Amino acid sequence: MFDFVENNRTAIKIVLGAVTVAMVIGLGAGYVNSPGSTTVAEVDGHGIDIRDLARRLQGNADAAQRQAVLQQMIQEKMLARQASRLQLAVTDSVVQQTIQAMPEFQVKGKFDFARYQQMLNGSGRYTEASFEAEQREKLAIRNVLGPLAESSLVSNAQVDAYWQMRGQQREIALLPIPATDYTAAVKLDDKAIKQYYDTHLAQYAVAERVKLEYVILDADSQLPKVQLAAGAVEAEYKANPKLYDLAQRRISHIMLTAPADAKPEDKAKVKAHAEALLAELKKAPQDFAAVAKVQSQDSSSAENGGDLGVLNQGELGEAALDKAAFSLPLNGISEVVESRFGYHILQVTEIKPTGLEAARPQIELKLKQQEGAKLVARDTTAFDNMLTEQGKSLKPVADKFGLQVRQSDWMDRKLALNAELNTAEVRDAVFQQDVLKGYNTAMVPLGTNRYFAARIVAREAARTKTLAEVTPVIRSLLTQQQATKLARAEAESRLKAAQAGQEPAGNWSTVEKVSRANPGPLNEASLKAVFAAGVQKLPAYVVLDLPKGGSGLVRISKVEAPAALTPELRKLIRLQMAQAMGMQEMLGYQKWLQGEMKVEVHSKLLQQAQ
Known part of the structure; x- marks a missing residue:
């Protein structure tokens, strides 16, 4: 969509x-x-x-x-x-x-x-x-x-084969056999847990890890120091009025799709529907959002009452839409507007103010960031030198340059839980030998005009978790595995009985139809199993593994061929198949x-x- x-x-x-x-x-x-x-x-x-x-x-x-x-x-x-x-x-x-x-x-x-x-x-x-x-x-x-x-050329036979595969529906019901029904039957001894632990030691290795205190020198950190000269904001606005006086409006729309290549009679029906909606909205404009939720075919905005957010003039992508939206008064509703996607009804729910005062916060931030960047460029060498001079403390550096000393979560040589620190350059700097001994890191670039430095405040050596630490986890894992095997064996037993003509008893789910296009409750593996099952004789049965553990017996009671392809749908499928084949060629x-x-x-x- x-x-x-x-x-x-x-x-x-x-x-x-x-x-x-x-x-x-x-x-x-x-x-x-x-x-x-x-x-x-x-x-x-x-x-x-x-x-x-x-x-x-x-x-x-x-x-x-x-x-x-x-x-x-x-x-x-x-x-x-x-x-x-x-x-x-x-x-x-x-x-x-x-x-x-x-x-x-x-x-x-x-x-x-x-x-x-x-x-x-x-x-x-x-x-x-x-x-x-x-x-x-x-x-x-x-x-x-x-x-x-x-x-890529796609034949009618290929389209038909795809449609038969994609559109076939199977009527199914599920008899779940959950693993939890068999956990009480599982008996584990300490020997089995120890054996699993010994053969999976690498799984319980904990890498050497550290926690840091760190500082970041960048333009934002220098903003409190910046004092703009009198008239600086006004001068910037006067020099670049078009940059700050962009017309901005919050716009909602209702869209009814009608492809540009649709038949004239089909487009006329869609436009008539749009005109009917417009007539109702003119009587009750306050209902625009409610109508959009139900009627709009733009799935990305319909659930939000058609809200497209705040847009600059030109961002609607088509001149007709732009002209309509930016000529409406506040809360005004447009006539029906045609685009290459179909027909639209637009409403303006907010008009952003323009002028110097409206732009002042944006300009002030921009100018302060520019000045902050100059301070960073000026102080980079002094920042780097001071890290070495102070040796084992970041406080003097933080005090001199007005930086916040932050605390990190655990990090090792491969992963830092703090996203901004999770780079190879930061991790390499932190795990240098002198830093592991308590010294400050060297200055590390994080990007353009942005620099990092840290020292270690907590350290844990690499180790392997003890058997006692992981015994509860292993016991739960092995119990689940054994219970799943028992559930699978029961499902296989019921399958044999069903194939011999005995209807399996139990709490079958409600019958529902599934297809490759609409899998319903089935995950990908289960869907493949259902459509791989032979259906020459019905009902047919197949055993599935349940996502949350255990197994299930699926009964396939009916198979329905897809409806005949319309010329329009055949054309669309041929196009999609050709595009996919073309991508492979590329x-x-x-x-x-x-x-x-x-x-x-x-x-x-x-x-x-x-």
């Missing part, structure tokens, strides 16, 4: 950095030390600059995130190089047309160059040249992958490219990217 908010609220993020296709194949890249340039990786002799990687990371990133984003960029570079090899050039006019068609850069349905520049400047990531170069590369990648995605092609192009990663530079 169309997710209205996600497809439009985050549109600018998609435009300014999303990948054209999902690139999920691991890379067999060679890792070498950097030759001293800013090239963090090379693909077929063409470099990826560390500054481009940093721009894509957008701030804090641990080693795994840096690696993942770089792999993504390497895949993009491979495809762009292949486009060049195949001479699939993208002309300037195509790039311009693509950008001008992006709703994010339009005002009243037309491309607005001032808005384009404003949003690029506001992103902090792009110049016009770099953004247009990135769009050119994405279009080239589409030129490579597009034919693969569209090349992934296979990308994997082939990996063997065709030499890839080198300069590991030292990669560690520096933030």
Whole structure:
């Protein structure tokens, strides 16, 4: 179902950095030390600059995130190089047309160059040249992958086979045989528990772990020190009025879906329904949210009464919707508006104020963060030196730089329970020998202009839990395992009796229909078992393992073939199958490219990217 908010609220993020296709194949890249340039990786002799990687990371990133984003960029570079090899050039006019068609850069349905520049400047990531170069590369990648995605042919026989498999329904009932019915019959001795413990010692190993007190030097930590000059807020507002005077409204909608390629008579029926709803809402506008919950077919917003949240002008994604929403008065309801998704009725439930005073808190925070960042840049060396000079205390550092001394949860060499500390760089710094002896860590970068330091306040050596500690856990586990075996044996016994013509007695569940599309109460494994069962003779029976322990006997009493495919549904299934097959073609092609192009990663530079 169309997710209205996600497809439009985050549109600018998609435009300014999303990948054209999902690139999920691991890379067999060679890792070498950097030759001293800013090239963090090379693909077929063409470099990826560390500054481009940093721009894509957008701030804090641990080693795994840096690696993942770089792999993504390497895949993009491979495809762009292949486009060049195949001479699939993208002309300037195509790039311009693509950008001008992006709703994010339009005002009243037309491309607005001032808005384009404003949003690029506001992103902090792009110049016009770099953004247009990135769009050119994405279009080239589409030129490579597009034919693969569209090349798959699906026959009528394949569609019919899929529909028969997907649409068949089976009428079932379940006779549960829970493991808890057999726990009293399980007899365990200490010897069995000891044997399990001895053969699973690694499972009870506890790694060396520590607790920390730590400080973080960043722009936010310096905000209390910042005093803005008189008139600074006013000057910033005057210099960038369009940045702060964006029209914002809280908007709700009711959407009735009608695909652009639907038959005219079908679209007319949907529009008539929308017009009827509008007539009722005009009589009782206060009922908008209640009607949206019942009638709207945008599943992401319907449960919230159609609420799409607070949106900037342009974020609705279509000029007609934007024009309607931003011309309404407070609590006003629009006429029926058509989009490529169907028909909408809009309501404005809040209008955010504009002007200097409305923008003042935002501007003050921005300016203070800028000044705070300057203080961090100024004090980084002194911060690092003081950590060494003070040796075994963070208090002098915290007092001098106005930092809060925080307390961590337990962490070991592989995992920190505090998310912001769970990076390889932090863990490596904490488990240095001098730090284990009580000294402060060295300064550790956590991201752009953000630094960490710590000392250990509690330490536990690596050990193995004793048998006494884990005996209750092992006893419970083995009892569950034995009880499950007994329940399974009982289920198998009842299955044999049923196959011999004896109807199993017990508390059968209510009969219900299940299909591969609507599994009802069945999990994936149980659903597979039910549809793998032979149904030449009914009733048929099959034994299942219950998710919470034990077994169950399922009786299949009826099998129903799916309804005949309508032409519209056949077309939709064919399209979905072709898309899935096309995606496999694309992934296979990308994997082939990996063997065709030499890839080198300069590991030292990669560690520096933030």
